[in-house]
Amino acid sequence: MFHSFIKAYNDAVFDTDRESALQVIDKARAHGHSPEEIIFQLVIPAVEEMMDTLSEDPDANLAQHFMTAQIAAEVSEKMLAQFSRPPATVGRVVIGTARGDLHSLGKRIVTGCLKTMMVEVLDLGVNVPAEQFVTQAIAFDAQVIAISAMMVHTANGPEGCRKVRQLLRDQQLEHRFRLVVGGAPYRFDEQLFQQVGADAWAADGVSAGKVILNCIRELQP
Numbered sequence: 001m002f003h004s005f006i007k008a009y010n011d012a013v014f015d016t017d018r019e020s021a022l023q024v025i026d027k028a029r030a031h032g033h034s035p036e037e038i039i040f041q042l043v044i045p046a047v048e049e050m051m052d053t054l055s056e057d058p059d060a061n062l063a064q065h066f067m068t069a070q071i072a073a074e075v076s077e078k079m080l081a082q083f084s085r086p087p088a089t090v091g092r093v094v095i096g097t098a099r100g101d102l103h104s105l106g107k108r109i110v111t112g113c114l115k116t117m118m119v120e121v122l123d124l125g126v127n128v129p130a131e132q133f134v135t136q137a138i139a140f141d142a143q144v145i146a147i148s149a150m151m152v153h154t155a156n157g158p159e160g161c162r163k164v165r166q167l168l169r170d171q172q173l174e175h176r177f178r179l180v181v182g183g184a185p186y187r188f189d190e191q192l193f194q195q196v197g198a199d200a201w202a203a204d205g206v207s208a209g210k211v212i213l214n215c216i217r218e219l220q221p
């Protein structure tokens, strides 16, 4: 029975049909399936399947990718509130798009994926000054500062990750936070993340989640 919900949900997500996807979730709940089952057996596998499809199928498109992450984030928030025991969140991340950069789609996808992985996320928006990444990471008690940059000059320029690294160094905070970057320029040059002072990078939402989880674990006693 649960299998039919998985299929119906995947079909809806693939058609970018948010309403139907949410209806499937409601039906699964009405049939007695737990919020935990819905998150771990339905929503997360659907995100992973979409990422696999996208990397193999040139016809899979950005709208599908985007909607999967958005629906996943929406369902996760709803289901998390209904977990029998409050789920242990695994860590906290502040995320934003680098100063001067207004591209937001990639960041939103990463945020959606992180939420399904029980990571608390504070989204600082776009065009975020380096100082704000640091002050908000301290205030949110984050383990990871995640910076999205879609243009060469915002990925590699002085106002983005490079400046955040410098601020962490100046304020002797490097032991407290990991810096993770992503966006097209880092895909084209896989050494770039190191050159701008990041600890790690990832090419897409699901691998971003995995990389960020590793960073969080490194900082946990």
Ligand code: B12
Residues within 6 Å of the ligand: 062, 065, 100, 101, 102, 103, 104, 105, 106, 107, 109, 110, 146, 147, 148, 149, 150, 151, 152, 153, 180, 181, 182, 183, 184, 201, 202, 203, 204, 205, 206, 208
């Ligand atoms: C959509 C788009 C726009 C939209 C943005 C809408 C929005 N709300 O986001 C609009 C029209 C506003 C726009 C504006 C501009 N754009 Co534009 N845009 C694009 C486009 C077509 C797609 C970007 C996108 O959304 N990709 C889809 C997402 C899902 O992929 P993604 O961002 O890579 O994210 C994934 C990964 O990178 C990763 N990831 C992303 N962030 C993070 C963060 C972390 C921490 C991690 C771990 C992973 C991670 O996971 C994501 C999910 O899988 C690209 C071309 C391209 N093919 O990339 C140009 C592109 C990025 N834009 C470009 C340019 C030049 C501009 C403008 C300057 C154009 C202009 N002259 O006005 C302005 C700049 C505005 C500004 N100051 O930012 C250039 C950049 C060139 C360069 N080499 O620097 C590109 C490459 C187009 C081109 N070929 O010239 N753009």
